[in-house]
Amino acid sequence: MTRANSLDAFWMPFTNNRGFKEQPRLFVGAKDMHYVTPDGRKVLDATAGLWCVNAGHGRERIVEAIRRQAGELDFAPTFQLAHPLAFEFANRIAAMAPEGLDQVFFCNSGSEAVDSALKIALAYQRAVGQGTRTRLIGRERGYHGVGFGGISVGGIVGNRRWFGPLLPGTDHLRHTYDPAGPRFVNGQPQDGADLADDLERLVALHGAETIAAVIVEPVAGSTGVLVPPVGYLERLREITRRHGILLIFDEVITAFGRLGAATAAEHFGVTPDLITIAKGLTNAAVPMGAVLVSGDIYKAVTEGAAPGIELFHGYTYSAHPLACAAGMATQEIYAEEGLFERARSLSDYFGDAAHALRGARHVIDIRNLGLVAGIELEPRAGAPGARAMAVFHRCFDEGLLIRVTGDIIALSPPLILEKAHIDEMMDKIADVLAKVD
Numbered sequence: 248m249t250r251a252n253s254l255d256a257f258w259m260p261f262t263n264n265r266g267f268k269e270q271p272r273l274f275v276g277a278k279d280m281h282y283v284t285p286d287g288r289k290v291l292d293a294t295a296g297l298w299c300v301n302a303g304h305g306r307e308r309i310v311e312a313i314r315r316q317a318g319e320l321d322f323a324p325t326f327q328l329a330h331p332l333a334f335e336f337a338n339r340i341a342a343m344a345p346e347g348l349d350q351v352f353f354c355n356s357g358s359e360a361v362d363s364a365l366k367i368a369l370a371y372q373r374a375v376g377q378g379t380r381t382r383l384i385g386r387e388r389g390y391h392g393v394g395f396g397g398i399s400v401g402g403i404v405g406n407r408r409w410f411g412p413l414l415p416g417t418d419h420l421r422h423t424y425d426p427a428g429p430r431f432v433n434g435q436p437q438d439g440a441d442l443a444d445d446l447e448r449l450v451a452l453h454g455a456e457t458i459a460a461v462i463v464e465p466v467a468g469s470t471g472v473l474v475p476p477v478g479y480l481e482r483l484r485e486i487t488r489r490h491g492i493l494l495i496f497d498e499v500i501t502a503f504g505r506l507g508a509a510t511a512a513e514h515f516g517v518t519p520d521l522i523t524i525a526k527g528l529t530n531a532a533v534p535m536g537a538v539l540v541s542g543d544i545y546k547a548v549t550e551g552a553a554p555g556i557e558l559f560h561g562y563t564y565s566a567h568p569l570a571c572a573a574g575m576a577t578q579e580i581y582a583e584e585g586l587f588e589r590a591r592s593l594s595d596y597f598g599d600a601a602h603a604l605r606g607a608r609h610v611i612d613i614r615n616l617g618l619v620a621g622i623e624l625e626p627r628a629g630a631p632g633a634r635a636m637a638v639f640h641r642c643f644d645e646g647l648l649i650r651v652t653g654d655i656i657a658l659s660p661p662l663i664l665e666k667a668h669i670d671e672m673m674d675k676i677a678d679v680l681a682k683v684d
């Protein structure tokens with residue numbers, strides 16, 4: 248029999264369940280930059296939860312908005328019906344999107360945003376008489392969530408290999424990290440724009456007329472922070488446009504200030520045809536994702552359809568009232584507190600502080616942009632990932648939450664942080680690296 252307070256029944260996602268249940272790590276509270284453990288310890292959050300709590304934890308305004316909305320209208324369907332806040336929130340999000348991406352399709356997570364974007368891309372190509380364009384191209388080391396669409400275009404082998412043949416007709420660009428290239432690059436690498444030409448290889452192999460869309464993370468996050476070389480995204484945009492291929496930016500991590508702008512598209516000055524967002528959309532207080540879609544795509548799909556439903560896609564909880572309320576309050580906080588500008592103004596200090604770990608024990612590379620940094624460690628012989636996991640555990644014990652992926656530490660703190668938090672994070676990491684073998 249399972250006891251009410253036992254750890255047995257919850258099959259935890261992306262977790263070493265057996266290890267965790269022997270040595271659990273729990274949080275029972277959170278405020279601003281810190282989590283609180285059951286024994287009352289404060290843990291500095293260097294990862295904004297899971298790249299998502301950009302405005303910091305426990306924001307009263309968001310809590311109050313959710314509470315108020317739950318009392319007024321707990322749920323309303325958005326299939327052939329709606330509620331006013333759904334439109335208001337969509338308008339608000341469209342206003343922060345790059346010019347031309349003026350349509351918002353709501354869902355509940357980054358994974359759903361990715362699958363929705365891929366489906367919208369396929370529907371668009373069909374609507375404009377390009378029905379042979381069914382192929383979807385991702386990139387090696389890309390992470391696009393865990394739906395079947397997302398893992399098919401994703402390029403992290405552990406997330407794919409258990410789950411069969413996946414979507415037919417996908418392929419992958421080369422990733423943008425050159426292990427033989429320069430290391431410890433602060434910001435964007437200067438060389439490597441030509442890696443975008445790899446798309447020409449796939450066009451030559453498959454034929455442009457079979458390719459619907461290319462999806463990339465502007466800065467690859469979950470694979471361990473790969474920053475695009477200068478000119479790479481611009482070149483990818485030029486090649487996709489020339490071949491009639493839609494370009495999707497997966498901005499589930501990079502949107503909402505992570506790089507010091509509303510979107511990475513704005514930061515890099517490159518506008519794709521669709522952008523997937525989630526996480527910072529609601530400060531993670533209520534799950535929500537969305538796809539920002541160009542008006543041209545919306546027009547083609549809706550006007551090209553027979554009278555009636557135009558796109559046979561959607562979720563029971565698309566534009567859920569509580570998520571819209573949390574999202575409105577979140578966006579107000581971002582704007583009123585100038586958090587994207589704050590991230591921009593702290594990014595040099597953050598990047599320099601991360602690079603000061605060069606020379607620390609085990610560190611073989613450091614990469615960064617905006618308020619995101621990856622610190623790569625030399626793996627232990629025959630035990631990939633073990634060293635970073637030991638560092639993660641030790642940091643937690645010493646009051647710091649980091650994220651690790653493989654042997655890479657990924658830092659992405661809430662945008663409300665102070666310089667003193669940055670110093671504390673880097674000092675603790677240096678200290679832990681000195682202690683962990």
Ligand SMILES: Cc1ncc(COP(=O)(O)O)c(C=O)c1O
Binds near residue numbers: 357
């Ligand atoms: C780039 C990217 N896309 C998609 C996802 C999936 O988001 P979710 O976990 O909300 O499904 C993530 C999650 O980290 C992500 O980083």
